[in-house]
Amino acid sequence: MTRVGILLRLGLRRERIVVPVIIAVFVLITLATAQAISGMYATPQQRLGLQSGPGANPAFRFLLGDLDHIEPSAALVSWRVGLFLIAALGVCAAMMTVRQTRREEELGRSELVRAGAVGSLAPVAAAACVAVFFTVIVAGSMSLILIPMGASAGDVVAVFAQYAGTGLAATAVALVAAQVATTAHIANLTACSVVLLGFLVRGVADSTQGWDWLRWTNPVGWAEQVDPFGANNLVPALMSVAVFVVGAGAAGWVAARRDLGAGLLAARPGPATTARLSSIEAFAVRASGPLLMSWVTGVFAYALVIGFMQPSVEQLTQGNEQFDRIMRAVLGDATLSTVFGITMLGFLAVAAGAWGVNLTERLRAEETAGRTEMVLVTPTSRSRYFLAHAGVATAGGVVLMAVAAIGMVLGCGFAGGGWAIPAAHAAQSAAAQVPAVLVVITLALALYAIRPVFVHVGWIVVAGALLLGPLAGMFDMPQWVSDLSPYTHTPLVPVDPMRPTPVLVMLCVAAALLTTGLVSFRRRRIG
Known part of the structure; x- marks a missing residue:
């Protein structure tokens, strides 16, 4: 001691x-x-x-x-x-x-x-x-x-x-x-x-x-x-x-x-030689795959539980006539179950953005351990290295939203809530959340590219996006404060009609952040 x-x-x-x-x-x-x-x-x-x-x-x-x-x-x-x-x-x-x-x-x-x-x-x-x-x-x-x-x-x-x-x-x-x-x-x-x-x-x-x-x-x-x-x-x-x-x-x-350094549960060693890791893109997928699978498992399990609850959400208004009137005035023709599904997909979209921050933390650890420098001394360029991992991060965000929608549909179907209509609603809502997810992921990548220590700020970004986005209504904050979260601008389809302007703007912001990260990573000192 x-x-x-x-x-x-x-x-x-x-x-x-x-x-x-x-x-x-x-x-x-x-x-x-x-x-x-x-x-x-x-x-x-x-x-x-x-x-x-x-x-x-x-x-x-x-x-x-x-x-x-x-x-x-x-x-x-x-x-x-x-x-x-x-x-x-x-x-x-x-x-x-x-x-x-x-x-x-x-x-x-x-x-x-x-x-x-x-x-x-x-x-x-x-x-x-x-x-x-x-x-x-x-x-x-x-x-x-x-x-x-x-x-x-x-x-x-x-x-x-x-x-x-x-x-x-x-x-x-x-x-x-x-x-x-x-x-x-x-x-x-x-x-x-x-x-x-x-x-x-x-x-x-x-x-x-x-x-x-x-x-x-x-x-x-x-x-x-x-x-x-x-x-x-x-x-x-x-x-x-x-x-x-x-x-x-x-x-x-x-x-x-x-x-x-020893332990009983060790990572399974790979083969001595392989032809499947001949490119940096294949290496990025292989290195980040286990991390992504853990996120996929967690998101799917949570979405399955939420989907199982979805058909029963209508009971929230039971015994509360005031709340029932408010919900009818606000939702119009939409059901409370549909709005519940959209809201929960908003929370899962925050989790999909957090996956990107987790991946940048892994990139920082690789760089701190000196393994990034070992890769870059090969003919692999900095641009290709960064874009390979950025591709894994963004693709992982899309995969997580797809998994979230699938989990909710399966849970809702098994609970007796139907299949076709919940599947259509979940697919539309999950697709609408993707641009906001990409903004958070590319921001995390840009922070890492500018300076590795900045990746910790990504978790603050995720927490802020949650509090100012899906949870903003609980705190009665000014609208301009809520607008700081990309999730605030996500169209609430299918309750509201699809609005292409915020989607295009968020995609442009994500592209600008990715470009900023690429330029910064090419110029800064590694390690």
């Missing part, structure tokens, strides 16, 4: 930007949800209608959990955002842990640190402490924000236990994954898959009678069993804490005994 304090301060400094951004996003989503609930479900009758309508629907129970408590307002807010943000916190904590451990080891920095007077367990302990600090800060923010909404002291403690317990359990899974996987990508995929699988298993338990026992198989289900605003049972959260203790101990035990 020698020098663990220094590594702890270093880890906290590295996360000084990421942590505040995540906290701000979590808090803003919660406040926006609280504002929406206060307007839609202000009376006891409306809340009872919500409980007997959407709250009893299997699709909504799968996504949000059981709605057992409707008083105070904090209980409704916790139901609407709780399980989703709890799982999101678990994913963020897992990725932060891997970034502080296996990622540093993969890049060779851990070897430099361990060459000094640093104990073998210090990096693992420091990473665990950083993740715990992050989890506690987020859990505290998410619980304290409910006090003005009527939450009691016991309710606040229970909500804190939900978030903190899941974050600690996810940290433990990531600590172990970072020790057994040889790459950060495999460790991230393993840890995040465990968290998201727990969310899905918990959804099956909530939506299917006789499967309640599934909640006790994973930390997300344990968080639901805490039952804030009801039993306030902290025992399930203590189970997550026990998982953290065991996982951290196991990770430390492995770290003290394995070789630096």
Whole structure:
């Protein structure tokens, strides 16, 4: 444990930007949800209608959990955002842990640190402490924000236990994954898959009678069993804490005994020779393929769940005549189910843009490791190298939107919502989202081309595009502020007629950003 304090301060400094951004996003989503609930479900009758309508629907129970408590307002807010943000916190904590451990080891920095007077367990302990600090800060923010909404002291403690317990359990899974996987990508995929699988298993338990026992198989289900605003049972959260203790101990035990850089889950080595990687374009596809497949899997799974819910969205207006009148006035001939599908595709379009940022992060890592320079010393030109990866990024964005539409159509069809009309609507809406996705992706590529360190700004762009685009209506912002997001200008087809002007403008902006990136990459210093 020698020098663990220094590594702890270093880890906290590295996360000084990421942590505040995540906290701000979590808090803003919660406040926006609280504002929406206060307007839609202000009376006891409306809340009872919500409980007997959407709250009893299997699709909504799968996504949000059981709605057992409707008083105070904090209980409704916790139901609407709780399980989703709890799982999101678990994913963020897992990725932060891997970034502080296996990622540093993969890049060779851990070897430099361990060459000094640093104990073998210090990096693992420091990473665990950083993740715990992050989890506690987020859990505290998410619980304290409910006090003005009527939450009691016991309710606040229970909500804190939900978030903190899941974050600690996810940290433990990531600590172990970072020790057994040889790459950060495999460790991230393993840890995040465990968290998201727990969310899905918990959804099956909530939506299917006789499967309640599934909640006790994973930390997300344990968080639901805490039952804030009801039993306030902290025992399930203590189970997550026990998982953290065991996982951290196991990770430390492995770290003290394995070789630096070694692991059980290694990337499968390729053949010694191949004719399929004879061009930089083929190499870009092969190198980025596994990353794209992980995004495709996540987007398809989420779209499938959303499509499964789509036929049941009409029940949202049950018991709320005011909301029903507003929806009829706003939507006209369009159904609430159609608008729900368009809105969800807007969120998935933000995810498609985030894929581009993720890819530029990978390009920066390749350059930092010196592999980009090795490729460019061959007859491969800088222009061809950049355009090859730009092609993969933009094609990946289009593929993700197609996968999102396919997933929603399949889910809607299996749930009894029909096939032909949902397929036509999903195809039109997904196609309309592509220009905005390309703007975000090309902006991320341009940031990387100008200066590699600027790729981190891409995540701020994605968060801003989400808050100013699909979530703009929740914050009552001026129109000129919302117009900063490319997703604001996407035509809402098929509800609204197709408008070619914003589509053409966004395509021109994407082309200009791509040209800027190409020129900048050709001129700047590599490495």
